[in-house]
Amino acid sequence: MKIAILPGDGIGTEIVAEAVKVLKVLDLKFETESALVGGAAYEAHGHPLPESTLKLAKQADAILFGAVGDWKYDKLDRPLRPEQAILGLRKNLGLFANFRPAICYEQLTHASSLKPELVAGLDILIIRELTGDIYFGQPRGRRVATDGHFPGSEEAFDTMRYSRPEIERIAHVAFQAARKRGKRVTSVDKANVLETFQLWKDVVTEVGLQYPDVALDHMYVDNAAMQLVKAPKKFDVVVTGNMFGDILSDAAAMLTGSIGMLPSASLNDKNQGLYEPSHGSAPDIAGKGVANPLATILSAAMMLRFSLNQPEAAARIEKAVDTVLSQGLRTPDIYSEGTTKVGTVEMGDAVVKALG
Ligand code: NAD
């Protein structure tokens, strides 16, 4: 078994170091190989996703990814920007199914920005389609407008699109995931306005007929955003497109206490996966040693379960995270009165210690 380690930029390097530390004490048989990605790879090789990094990722059984990006690259041509690395990995490896589980640990009910009773016991799973939608649709670009409200002026455009097979396969993923848990799927769309999402809704409904044991309902994305903060526990599995899933999963992260708690798994049809926290490179706190490594450590647990067939080891990590939270250890993002503030490395060390 080979794990490609791609720390990336900003807090990416800090949090991945902690996850690797945790993996190493488990005494499992796997090889690791690290490579540069994002801004770090651009600095060293002139490209955010060098051929060598892509090759390593393709050959690995699983990829542990940190985060990419920094404001200082915002003026680069788009193909050279750090974010293209993660988009390129998702596209090249066909990682179309993104799992973002929002679980509020009992110990963190007071860290959430919502009232404790709204989030206590929260366990929802956002399934985000990851290789289609407006993120990848063509054409896109800038041009001089020939029509519209301001002909002759500069305009920019992107293309939102989904094909039937793309929707079918992510719908199957969602229904199958729901079967293993609360047996409810909420499909989030904007079918009242967008053709793309009318097709989405029609296809998810059709696929749903093959899963009579799973309840399906549909919700417009604006209402879903509202319901997520009004009564999040009403959701079980949420399935949605690439862009809505990006936005809703950041909102859902706050229900768990912090974006620093939300892991993710991005899978292809061969069960090869890329595992990364749902958050970014957090340039505002990078280098300060305060980033929460738990989303990345929990992503490593997802990697052991989904791609490396090590469910016991995954459960051990999850239990160790639960233990350190019970010990009252908190990075600043999840701190609340009466708990103990720790840094990134201390948090990683505590998880290692809890593993025994
Ligand atoms: P971000 O997720 O990096 O940060 C948003 C806020 O959350 C910041 O205040 C940050 O300090 C905080 N935060 C994030 N992770 C944290 C952690 N583990 N512990 C404590 N606090 C944490 O989003 P942003 O600021 O909008 O983007 C920064 C850069 O990251 C951009 O270049 C963006 O494109 C990139 N990004 C990359 C990924 C990825 O690599 N998959 C994901 C999201 C954003």
Ligand code: IPM
């Ligand atoms: C995420 C990020 C990425 C996305 C960016 C960095 C391309 O926000 O993984 O959620 O939009 O998918």
Ligand code: MN
């Ligand atoms: Mn995002």
